[in-house]
Amino acid sequence: MINTEYFTLGHISLLLGFILIIVGFWGILTQKNIVKIILAFSIADAGINILIVSLGYVIGKTAPIIDGSVVQKAGIDVSDSIVDPVPQALVLTSIVIGFGVTALMLAYAMKLFTAKKTLHINKFNDLKW
Amino acid sequence: MLKNIIIAVILIVFAVLFFDLFMLYEARTGLTGIAQYYAQNGAKEVGAANLVTSIVVTYRGFDTLGEVTILFVAASIISFFLKLKENDESKNISSKDTTEILVTASNVLVPVIFLFGIYVFINGHLTPGGGFQGGAIIATGVALMILANPNIKINTQIIHWVESISGVGYVVVGIFGLILAGGFLDNKITGLGEFGALFSAGAIPIIYSFIGLKVGAEISNILNKYQKSQKND
Amino acid sequence: MVTPIFIVATALGVGFAIGVLNKFGRNFTGALVLAALSFMTFISFQWFYALTFNNLSEAYVFTGGFKPPFAINLLMGQYESIATLMINLIGFLGAVYLYKSLKERGSDAQVVYLILIMALNVLVMTRDIFNLFVFSEITSVAIAGLILLEKGTRSISAGFKYIIATSVISTIFLIGIVFAYFITGTLNIDDFIGISLSTYKGGTIVVFLIMISAVLELKPFPANGWGIDIYEASEAGFSAIISAATTTASLFVLYKIMAFAGAEWNYYIALIGMITFIGSNLLGLKQDNTRRMLGYSSIGQVGLLITILGFKDILGENAPFIFFGILISHYFAKAGLFWLSGIINASNLKAWSIIRKKPILLFLMGTFIFALIGFPPFPSFFAKWTLVMDLVKTGNIVWVIGILLGSLFEAIYLFRWFGYAIKGDAEKTEEYKIEFHKIIPVWIVALSLYVLGYFIAQYNEFTSVINFIPLAFVALIFAIDFMPVLIKNTIAIIGMIFYFYTIYPQLDNLRLIFEVIFLIGGILALIAGYLHKGKRIGFYPVALLMYAGLTGILEAKTTLEFFYGWELMTAGSYFLIIRGKRSMTHALSYMLFSLAGAYAILTAFGIASVGQSTWSLSIINNIQYIPLWAYSLLIIGFLTKTASIGLHIWLPGAHAEAESDVSPMVSAILLKAGVFGIVLTLIGMGAENNQYSELVYVLGWLGAITALIGNLAAVFQEDAKRLLAYSSIGQLGYIVFGFAMMTHLGWLAAFTYTINHFMYKSILFLTIGAVVLRVKTHNMYEMGGLIKKMPFAFIAVLISIIALSGVPPLSGFAGKWLLYNAVILKGWYLQGAIAFFSGIIAFLYLFKLISSIFLGQLKDNHRNVKEISIWFIIPIYILIVGLMIFAAKPELILQPLGTMISQYFPEGGLNWNGGMATTSIGYWHGTHIMIIVGIMFAILFSWLAFLSRKAQKVKQFNIVYSGERPFTPETTHVSYNIFAGYNKALGFLVLPWITDFWTLTTNIVHDISGFVRRIYSGNGQTYLTHIVLYVVVIYFVFFN
Incomplete structure (x- = not known):
């Protein structure tokens, strides 16, 4: 069904990205320890980042830096030689955002542990219905 | 039990959704859309050899501003969230003595790491890397310092000054772009210089330097707060 | 005209600088933040004024020196100017209210607040989808942080549930965005609209992912447990900001996405909104915690607004009027109520009776509640009217029933709460001080509701016929309510006589009969009021309100004026009735x-x-x-x-x-x-x-x-x-x-x-x-x-x-x-x-x-x-x-x-x-x-008088019966249980069957509410499961 001739690097990394995201979601929904949930978020973030980068893949081309391995005069059209630079820019932002959120979540985890001496998610249901 | 079934169903549906997306992926053979434009014109319009940098700092510079802001907000929140009470400040963190290897290696590596980080963000427009990467590297150095000596006193004053000045500097450069050039965060406020040289691509090295310092300072700040919060116990 | 980019630049510049400026003290930084916010408000107002009254056309702001889609651009159009004005205004007022809390937490908290408001502005203005993602992340992080203004474990766990929920939502959003880029090659929203994204291969899935994230941000029922918690756990002043400012921005985001999503989504959006509106208000019935109840009400109102968005194509040119009318009423009234709850500090609904100690607060509370329900003269009245008219006209009567049902649920719990405030036991003497900086924003939003109600009515040609003069008279009486009864009663009576005199020539005979009954009868009843010594605070404005309504009904030439008078009459009479001791x-x-x-x-x-x-x-x-x-x-x-x-x-x-x-x-x-x-x-x-x-x-x-x-x-x-x-x-x-x-x-x-x-x-x-x-x-x-x-x-x-x-x-x-x-x-x-x-x-x-x-x-x-x-x-x-x-x-x-x-x-x-x-x-x-x-x-009378001139007068106890002399009057009273025989014969006809029926209905509704709300178990992971389950359900519904 899936023709291996057309199964490129892009496909492989895309698949990897999706698998990581699913694993991350699984972790978020099933793990009980708060730190493990945060780790699951990290896994999902990694998955998304791989996904984004792999969407930028162009077969056979190289990094979007105009130096020795591409024609290096300014002003020349390099669009035949490079992969898509836009996802790389997006993923940069995504990584930073992921970092910020993870840092915040860890701070929360620290405070939650200080408050109740446990990291079990089920113990933190003070507010309900 | 019911919960597990529901979760299984949810994951399966997501898998199906992702499979649909996967199926519509065909590896590309050339650039289209805005990517093509960037590839064709990025070098001469912005002047940076690293196309990703030109996108991050100039074309989509507004996003980068947002990115920096997120880090800033996260750091600020952690600052007031993990604020210590007065009498806790003077406590010492008890821990096992750190090994000699770690201490020695840290003494050797930390300056190199800092240097490398600075190199990365200064050359952001020429080689892979940039402000964020450089700042993160600098922060790694700080992390190493903390690991080596859990009671190290990091000078938060310097961190705050660096953070503020770089932040304000970034916004000011952006406003200069508005006044002197084509729009907010336009990098053509100075000449584009010679392509491939260190002082090229207009304001990009300046911006990336500010970003690098700011990010480094912020992450160090976060690490510092984590470090100090151990005194709470 | 200041270019809108300065909204961002000012906030960030000030924010970054405060890091070192805090050595000048927190009051200095606090003042800086207020200054920045007022400048931002000024910019929005300048644009709003120019776009609305000076016919300026919308302006695009470019960044980076390049045009879209190669660079990010912002749009400041008429709707954007209104939305950003609303956000900045409430941001400013909120900062005034939260001045002390923010100061206490430090300059970092002040900065985060400023940046939150800035980010909401960008959400409204940006035309780039990835930029939208970045700034919604800023918003989420900032909110997660500001929840912590309130100390305690509850707020920490609420904040954590919030951040994990929004992270899941943003993951889904990001997947949608990158695939959108992949299939179209651009990230610009206007491009998406132009190329009609949903027609691309894979476009529907991409649109689905993006749309469902925008919907989830709005906390739809039932995937919103995490949202309710932040209303309950945050500091009251901050809950006000979430309810007013972030919902405005999030609704605008939904609006932008609907622009390129394709018309097939409209029906689903309306349905999601309706379920949220009815469900959330249903659950509000069983609440006894003030902020949680207000949270349910907020989410419910957002549901109504989502429904209106879903119908925007059907509602045509009235859609903005309806949408903004209801949004503005919700926005001011909810902020006001949350702020009041922060002042009074009564977390249980029944404890609100202490608000009576400062009666003027009761007036404010009443203003907000009536504005939420949609009474005149508030904007929501006109908006709801137009909404119902247009929906019925286009054959959507079932939706109208849904809207009215949800409104009725909301009225039940809001008025029950108001009843506690007016008449509950005020035995708890917990004193509360009204802090100056907290009460000013409340007054501003309350007055704005009245003023805007008037202006919004003028905007639409149909609604501008309403006669506001009787209301002006009521306002006058309200202003002199501190005077003694003698003066007020006389003024009221004279006013009514005068009004009758001017109005009666215009009425036909049919209406004249009723006008006499209403006004002349009213005057006679008011004469009896001279009995009262003292001031009788709160009586005259509401009595005159009722009469204003009554005469409005008679003078009405359109159905709108009739309904307007009807609602005014109901409001006035409600207040009159509740004045009774056990009412x-x-x-x-x-x-x-x-x-x-x-x-x-x-x-x-x-x-x-x-x-x-x-x-x-x-x-x-x-x-x-x-x-x-x-x-x-x-x-x-x-x-x-x-x-x-x-x-x-x-x-x-x-x-x-x-x-x-x-x-x-x-x-x-x-x-x-x-x-x-x-x-x-x-x-x-x-x-x-x-x-x-x-x-x-x-x-x-x-x-x-x-x-x-x-x-x-x-x-x-x-x-x-x-x-x-x-x-x-x-x-x-x-x-x-x-x-x-x-x-x-x-x-x-x-x-x-x-x-x-x-x-x-x-x-x-x-x-x-x-x-x-x-x-x-x-x-x-x-x-x-x-x-x-x-x-x-x-x-x-x-x-x-x-x-x-x-x-x-x-x-x-x-x-x-x-x-x-x-x-x-x-x-x-x-x-x-x-x-x-x-x-x-x-x-x-x-x-x-x-x-x-x-x-x-x-x-x-x-x-x-x-x-x-x-x-x-x-x-x-x-x-x-x-x-x-x-x-x-x-x-x-x-x-x-x-x-x-x-x-x-x-x-x-x-x-x-x-x-x-x-x-x-x-x-x-x-x-x-x-x-x-x-x-x-x-x-007959004279004969009786003649016969009884020689009658002997008998004293009260000079009687004997059954051999006993009575000593107290009660035993000779004929009246007690006088008709016992009739009771046996016909009493069954007056058994309280109907009362029982209504009581049963009420109990069933409350029991359903109590049952359904158990899904909010308090467990953050469960809420995450709800979110992804919601995605799954909508996926099945939409793709089948």
């Missing part, structure tokens, strides 16, 4: 029944407007589309006001527990508004038209049965005022019955009853009320023998019960005679028999009333009571004079009435010959009867 629950049930009736009327007006181009009241004369439903709804709506059987349970409590001079207002005057409505409806149905004969037939039966049950229930009452209240129910039954006959004589009889009932019920309530004021009890068996002490009262009651019972020579007989004739000529023998049977029953309670109170033996504790107050005697005797004139010379009123009715029913009227009236089956001459009866009475 808390009665006022609530009054309000709910009134609202339900008003919604029925609203729907009917909507149906009537189908196919018409105006909203003139005459449209109910010719309803094209499902007329039977429309007329039935109108009748049901008006019958809630006349308290007909099944819809009557609110009346006895409300009327009986009201203050002494309020009871005549509500019982004699207010009920007639319902009568007027029924008259209009029946005129609209057309006299000759037989196509509605089943409807009027049912109406006739309803009237007859109401008369029976009302009168019968009155018989068994021990409380004098309750007796009169049930009597009103019965009398209104007669009136409805008379009108339902749809013949000239029937209408003549009904109008006669109306006028009569107004007069004698006013007299009765005024007198009994005055007696109650003297003897300090409502129960008749505790009174007795008062004829010796209050002869004037006795005479007044005697005359009015003679009139009520229909005995000649007084005016009630005219009505009875006309009714006899009408029934026989119409052929409704069975209904007529029931009606007359009720009339006989009326004798029983009338006798009980007068004999228990005035005859019999005087009680010990009443030995020193005085005659009733002169201030009550004046209006009472004016009315008695009116009654006597009507009785002596009935043709003065009946002839003009007959002429007026002839325009609807030309045949079958009375033939007048001097003072003699004839119908085809009988004749009657009022003046002659009066003379004859007078002579008979005089003869």
Whole structure:
């Protein structure tokens, strides 16, 4: 069904990205320890980042830096030689955002542990219905 | 039990959704859309050899501003969230003595790491890397310092000054772009210089330097707060 | 004009700089933040003004020096300017409110707040989808941090649940975005709109992912447990910001995404919104924590706004008006309520009674609640009206029912809460100080609601016809509420006289009758108010509000003005009723029944407007589309006001527990508004038209049965005022019955009853009320023998019960005679028999009333009571004079009435010959009867006086029976349980079946609410499961 001739690097990394995201979601929904949930978020973030980068893949081309391995005069059209630079820019932002959120979540985890001496998610249901 | 079934169903549906997306992926053979434009014109319009940098700092510079802001907000929140009470400040963190290897290696590596980080963000427009990467590297150095000596006193004053000045500097450069050039965060406020040289691509090295310092300072700040919060116990 | 990018630049510049500027102190940084926010507000306002009033066209702001799609751009158009103005304004006011909390947490907190407001601005303005993602992340992180302004574990765990929930949502969002880039090659929203994204291969899935994330950000029901928690756990001032500012931004984001998502999403969006609106408000019913309840209400309102967005294409050019009208009302009112809850600091709903210590806060709270429900003069009134009209016109009646149902749920818990505030026990003396910086924002938003209500009404040509003058008068009285009663009462009376004088030439005869009843009756009732010494705070504005509404109904030329007056009347009367000592629950049930009736009327007006181009009241004369439903709804709506059987349970409590001079207002005057409505409806149905004969037939039966049950229930009452209240129910039954006959004589009889009932019920309530004021009890068996002490009262009651019972020579007989004739000529023998049977029953309670109170033996504790107050005697005797004139010379009123009715029913009227009236089956001459009866009475009375001149006067205890001498008056009182025998025979008819039915309905709804809300188990992971499960469900629904 899936023709291996057309199964490129892009496909492989895309698949990897999706698998990581699913694993991350699984972790978020099933793990009980708060730190493990945060780790699951990290896994999902990694998955998304791989996904984004792999969407930028162009077969056979190289990094979007105009130096020795591409024609290096300014002003020349390099669009035949490079992969898509836009996802790389997006993923940069995504990584930073992921970092910020993870840092915040860890701070929360620290405070939650200080408050109740446990990291079990089920113990933190003070507010309900 | 019911919960597990529901979760299984949810994951399966997501898998199906992702499979649909996967199926519509065909590896590309050339650039289209805005990517093509960037590839064709990025070098001469912005002047940076690293196309990703030109996108991050100039074309989509507004996003980068947002990115920096997120880090800033996260750091600020952690600052007031993990604020210590007065009498806790003077406590010492008890821990096992750190090994000699770690201490020695840290003494050797930390300056190199800092240097490398600075190199990365200064050359952001020429080689892979940039402000964020450089700042993160600098922060790694700080992390190493903390690991080596859990009671190290990091000078938060310097961190705050660096953070503020770089932040304000970034916004000011952006406003200069508005006044002197084509729009907010336009990098053509100075000449584009010679392509491939260190002082090229207009304001990009300046911006990336500010970003690098700011990010480094912020992450160090976060690490510092984590470090100090151990005194709470 | 300052370029909008400075909104961002200022906030960030100031924010980054504060890191080192905090060495100048937190007050300095706080002031900087306020300065930045005010500058941002100024920029938005500048653009709003230019775009709206100076016809500037929208402006794109480019960044990076390049044009889109290669660089990110922002748009400042008219909607963006309104939205950013709203966000910045509430951000500024919020910063004022939160000044101390933010300062306490430090300059970092101040900066995060500033950045949050900035990020919300960008969400509105940006045209790039990835930029949208970045700034929504900023928003989420900032909110997660600011939740922590409130200390304690609850806020930490709420914040954590929030951050993990939004992370999941943003993951889904990001996947959608990158694939959107992949398939289109651009990240610009305008490009997406241009190329119509959903037609691309894979486009639907991508759009699905993006859309569902935007929806989830708005906290749809039931995937919103995490959202409710942040409302409950945050500091009150911050909950206000979340409720007002972030919802505005998130709704705008949804709007932008809908622009490229394709029209097939509209239906689903509307459905999601509707489920959220109804579900969230349903769950609000069982809340007893203030902030949690306000959280449910906020989410509910957002659901309504989402529904409106879903319908935006159908609503056409009215869509922005409707959307912003409701959004602005929600935004100001919710902020105000959250802010108030921060000032009062009562976390339990019942503890809100302490708000009464500073009564002005009660006014503010009332303003916000009424604005949320959609009462005039607030923007939400006009918006909701237009929404209902447009939805019905386009055939979406089921949606209208959903909207009104959700609104009713919301009204239930909001008014219940308001009842606690007004009348709950104020025993807890927890003092609270009103801090200056906290109360100013509350005042600003409250006043804005009034001002904006006025301006928004002017915006739409249809709604600008509303007459605001009576409201201005009410505002004037409110402003002088600190003055003593003497001044206010006089001003009020003069105002009403003056108003009547100016208005009556413009009214046709039909309306003139009612105007006299409303205004003149009102003036008479107000005279009794002179009794009060002191200030009587809060009485005059609301009483005048009710009268403003009543006259508004009569002056109305369009359905909108009618409804406007109707709602004003309801609001005013609610406040009047709740002033009674034990009125808390009665006022609530009054309000709910009134609202339900008003919604029925609203729907009917909507149906009537189908196919018409105006909203003139005459449209109910010719309803094209499902007329039977429309007329039935109108009748049901008006019958809630006349308290007909099944819809009557609110009346006895409300009327009986009201203050002494309020009871005549509500019982004699207010009920007639319902009568007027029924008259209009029946005129609209057309006299000759037989196509509605089943409807009027049912109406006739309803009237007859109401008369029976009302009168019968009155018989068994021990409380004098309750007796009169049930009597009103019965009398209104007669009136409805008379009108339902749809013949000239029937209408003549009904109008006669109306006028009569107004007069004698006013007299009765005024007198009994005055007696109650003297003897300090409502129960008749505790009174007795008062004829010796209050002869004037006795005479007044005697005359009015003679009139009520229909005995000649007084005016009630005219009505009875006309009714006899009408029934026989119409052929409704069975209904007529029931009606007359009720009339006989009326004798029983009338006798009980007068004999228990005035005859019999005087009680010990009443030995020193005085005659009733002169201030009550004046209006009472004016009315008695009116009654006597009507009785002596009935043709003065009946002839003009007959002429007026002839325009609807030309045949079958009375033939007048001097003072003699004839119908085809009988004749009657009022003046002659009066003379004859007078002579008979005089003869008998003088003979009695002659015979008893030698009678021996016996003291109270100089009697013996069954060999015992009584020593206390109670044992000789005939009234207690007087009609026990009748109770055995007919008592089953007055068992509280209907009350039980309504109680059952209420309990079922509350139980459902209690059951469903258990899904909010408090566990953050469960909430995440809800979120992804929601995605799965919508996926199945949408893709099948």
